[in-house]
Amino acid sequence: TPTLNRFSSPSIIATPANYLVAIYENRNISGSDLDIYGINGNKKVEVTARISKNSSNFDNTVTVGNIKNLNPSSAHGSPVSFLTKEGDIVVLSTAGVGFAKDGVATEKTKIAVSISTDNGYNWTDWKD
Numbered sequence: 712t713p714t715l716n717r718f719s720s721p722s723i724i725a726t727p728a729n730y731l732v733a734i735y736e737n738r739n740i741s742g743s744d745l746d747i748y749g750i751n752g753n754k755k756v757e758v759t760a761r762i763s764k765n766s767s768n769f770d771n772t773v774t775v776g777n778i779k780n781l782n783p784s785s786a787h788g789s790p791v792s793f794l795t796k797e798g799d800i801v802v803l804s805t806a807g808v809g810f811a812k813d814g815v816a817t818e819k820t821k822i823a824v825s826i827s828t829d830n831g832y833n834w835t836d837w838k839d
């Protein structure tokens with residue numbers, strides 16, 4: 712079965728500098744794996760930001776939290792994003808095993824945060 716990318720939990724932030732930043736969960740799954748759980752300790756999932764300067768195309772793609780996910784136990788997904796009064800973009804995400812069920816999640820669900828102060832081009836490392 713081929714590996715596909717699935718995108719979910721999208722949001723769009725408009726910054727004071729007139730950038731649009733689309734933030735979403737990016738899952739790498741096999742074609743037969745159609746369940747809704749992105750973060751369960753077994754899947755490679757990361758949060759991605761796409762940046763537009765002109766609202767007609769999104770030229771830059773950035774991994775939020777600076778982790779190009781290689782290990783399912785360090786996955787981040789189900790992002791929620793918002794803009795601070797200062798214009799910083801804040802992303803909250805589930806981490807590790809997320810909201811897994813069926814005995815997979817023996818750990819507690821973690822919530823992680825990453826922040827961009829430059830319209831989504833650079834992000835802090837994830838902090839639980």
